[in-house]
Amino acid sequence: MATTRLYATQGMVFNWDILVCLLPYLTIEPRQLLPFMKTCRTLYEAGIPFLYGDHTSIDYRWKPVRSLHDTLVSNPRYANYIRKLSISGVPEDYEKGAEEFVPKILALCHALEDLAIADAEAYMEYPGFTEAMLSLKHVTKLTLQLVGPVTVKALEETGWSVIRAHIGPSDNYLEDERVEELAPLNPLEILSPFAESLTHLYVYYPDDMKAPEGVCYPRMTSVVIAGHVDPCYLISAFPNLTEFDWVEGSDIEKVEHADHYRRDRVEYEGSGNAPQARGRPSWASLDFLASSISRVYSMALTCPVRVWDSRVRAQVLHVPHFHTALQDIRPTHVLLNVWVFRCTLAKIADLFPPANITHLFVKLDLLNCPDPLTAVLDTVFSTLHRLPLTFLYVVFDYQGMFAGNKAPDTLTKEIKAMDIEAFATSLLTKVPSLEHIMFDFQRKEHPNTAWRVVPSSEGATLRKMNDLERNEAWAEEWKLAGSSERLQIRDSRF
Numbered sequence: 001m002a003t004t005r006l007y008a009t010q011g012m013v014f015n016w017d018i019l020v021c022l023l024p025y026l027t028i029e030p031r032q033l034l035p036f037m038k039t040c041r042t043l044y045e046a047g048i049p050f051l052y053g054d055h056t057s058i059d060y061r062w063k064p065v066r067s068l069h070d071t072l073v074s075n076p077r078y079a080n081y082i083r084k085l086s087i088s089g090v091p092e093d094y095e096k097g098a099e100e101f102v103p104k105i106l107a108l109c110h111a112l113e114d115l116a117i118a119d120a121e122a123y124m125e126y127p128g129f130t131e132a133m134l135s136l137k138h139v140t141k142l143t144l145q146l147v148g149p150v151t152v153k154a155l156e157e158t159g160w161s162v163i164r165a166h167i168g169p170s171d172n173y174l175e176d177e178r179v180e181e182l183a184p185l186n187p188l189e190i191l192s193p194f195a196e197s198l199t200h201l202y203v204y205y206p207d208d209m210k211a212p213e214g215v216c217y218p219r220m221t222s223v224v225i226a227g228h229v230d231p232c233y234l235i236s237a238f239p240n241l242t243e244f245d246w247v248e249g250s251d252i253e254k255v256e257h258a259d260h261y262r263r264d265r266v267e268y269e270g271s272g273n274a275p276q277a278r279g280r281p282s283w284a285s286l287d288f289l290a291s292s293i294s295r296v297y298s299m300a301l302t303c304p305v306r307v308w309d310s311r312v313r314a315q316v317l318h319v320p321h322f323h324t325a326l327q328d329i330r331p332t333h334v335l336l337n338v339w340v341f342r343c344t345l346a347k348i349a350d351l352f353p354p355a356n357i358t359h360l361f362v363k364l365d366l367l368n369c370p371d372p373l374t375a376v377l378d379t380v381f382s383t384l385h386r387l388p389l390t391f392l393y394v395v396f397d398y399q400g401m402f403a404g405n406k407a408p409d410t411l412t413k414e415i416k417a418m419d420i421e422a423f424a425t426s427l428l429t430k431v432p433s434l435e436h437i438m439f440d441f442q443r444k445e446h447p448n449t450a451w452r453v454v455p456s457s458e459g460a461t462l463r464k465m466n467d468l469e470r471n472e473a474w475a476e477e478w479k480l481a482g483s484s485e486r487l488q489i490r491d492s493r494f
Contacts, residue, residue, distance in 0.1 A: 019043060020046045024050060048078060049081045052079075052081035052082050055084045056068070056082050056084065056085050057085070057086040057087075057088065058085070058088065058105065059088045059089055060094040060098060061095055061098065062095035062098040065102065065105070068101075069105050072105060072108045073108070079108040083111060083114060084112075084116075085109055085112055085114070086116040087106075087117045090118070091123065099126065102126070103131070104128075104132070106129070110136070110138075112136050113140050115133075115136070115141070116142075117145070118145050119145060120145060120147050120151040121147060121150055121151050124148075130154045134158060137160075139160045139162065140163045140164065141162065142160075143166040143167070146169060147167065160193075161194070162194040162197055165187075165194065165200070165201050166203075167187045167190060167191065167201075167202070167204070168185070168205055169185065169204065185205070185208070186206060186207060186208040186210065188209055188210065188211040188212070188217075192211075192212055195216065195217050199221050200222045201217075201224070203225045205226060206225070209229045210233045211233065215237070216239065222241075223243070223245070224245040225244075225245070231301075235283060239283070239284075242286060242288065243286075243290075244288070245290040245291065257294075257298075262300050265298070265300045282302045286301075286303055286305050287305065288309070288480070289305045289307070289329065290309040290311075291309075291310070292310060292312040293310050293317065293325055296329065297318075297322075297324055297325045299328075300328060301328050303329065304331075305329040305331050307331060307332075307333040307334075307480065308329060308333070308335070310322075317347075317348060317351075326357075332359060333359040333478060334357050334359070334360055335361040338351075338364055338380060339365040339367065340365065340380075341365075341367060345371055345375060345379045348379060349382065351382075352383040352384060352386055353383070356388065357389065359389070359391040359478060360384075360387065360389055360391070360392050362392075362395070363397060364380065366396065366398040366411055367397075369411070373411070373418070384427065384431050385431055387431070390433055390434060392438070393438040393439075393474075394438070395439075395441075395442060396439070396440070396442065396445070398411055420449060421449075428453060428460060435452065435453050436451070436452055436453065436477065437450070437451045438450040438451075438470065438473075448470075450469070450470040451464055451465060452465050
């Protein structure tokens with residue numbers, strides 16, 4: 001009992017300023033923040049901006065929707081903290097009466113900056129919703145699914161200066177009958193009211209990407225597209241693009257399809273019928289390109305690109321296409337996946353042609369690899385000497401199911417038996433220009449290790465780097481600050 005009284009009377013361990021400073025770190029989930037807020041009135045009031053300001057969502061359940069509405073009506077200042085609002089489902093799926101509160105809640109969020117609507121057309125047709133949306137004045141980020149003519153008309157009347165937009169069909173669009181009911185998805189028509197302000201665009205499975213006559217997006221710097229598009233239209237619509245990520249969703253991964261698209265693009269543009277002048281138009285400002293080898297080959301670009309992230313899960317690495325794409329875009333920084341099982345050693349024996357690649361990231365996917373590890377390494381890196389490399393990052397991985405060519409424990413033993421420093425030294429001997437060498441072992445057969453090359457009169461030597469030095473070297477050498485979000489998304493897929 002004495003101990004209990006001691007803790008009850010000894011006072012606060014931290015002062016109020018420190019406790020309030022901790023609040024932003026508890027906003028990952030409301031259930032982490034709420035217990036902290038409920039300890040006293042001071043922390044409750046201090047936590048309100050973080051509770052509402054992080055991300056508010058509305059779904060089909062009557063009780064939470066009604067509760068949110070009543071709370072905002074009783075405390076109007078709470079609504080001013082809401083900056084990000086997601087509206088899911090469709091009105092007809094809401095529990096009886098719940099859908100009536102959605103436009104009322106939206107109308108209260110005067111400071112809203114980020115609006116996401118799962119079924120835009122269905123909500124725009126619901127009484128009071130469009131009026132509530134048009135009352136908002138500060139929206140700069142917009143996410144829309146299932147857009148139709150009513151939505152398009154409403155967007156024309158908003159007067160917003162949208163900077164970021166996500167647009168596409170529903171999450172289960174392949175099974176959604178409403179997709180067929182709506183007009184073909186052309187994001188460049190839908191978002192034309194924001195042509196002068198948009199800088200970032202995420203598009204999922206568009207039907208068309210041709211901008212309306214006279215419409216251009218001069219501030220657009222970053223575009224992510226899933227699905228097949230005509231690069232001619234993109235170059236014309238986004239003349240100042242610096243980052244382009246063309247992800248899965250196209251049929252041009254097959255060699256013959258890639259050849260067909262490349263031939264059509266070269267012949268079409270050479271005929272003088274292209275959207276721009278005779279010849280092959282390309283971006284002048286593209287810095288970061290994330291797309292598969294086949295897609296980049298099919299685009300037949302003529303502009304230099306600093307960083308090319310060519311990683312695609314389970315792609316067949318077609319070496320001639322890889323060589324041609326390198327000639328087209330002339331990157332200095334390349335990220336590459338090599339799935340050895342699908343490539344075979346004979347096909348990748350001449351992997352790297354003479355090129356101006358100074359920074360190389362190679363992920364070796366050894367899944368089902370039938371060849372000895374030493375043979376794989378000798379083959380993949382046999383042509384590194386052709387490159388003026390200063391930075392090499394190698395990932396060893398064999399995640400996934402095995403098909404019986406080589407048991408995972410056998411491959412694990414081979415990797416564990418590696419003398420990784422001796423291998424790094426052999427790479428340095430092959431490519432004396434190297435300044436950094438990094439190895440990443442996904443299954444932790446060895447610690448992830450990085451070396452800095454230290455030149456000396458007796459010859460270069462390797463000095464191990466700690467984790468901080470390793471991270472700083474990566475950030476400094478690759479300079480991907482503008483593309484870090486995109487790279488993290490792609491890393492999660494690979």
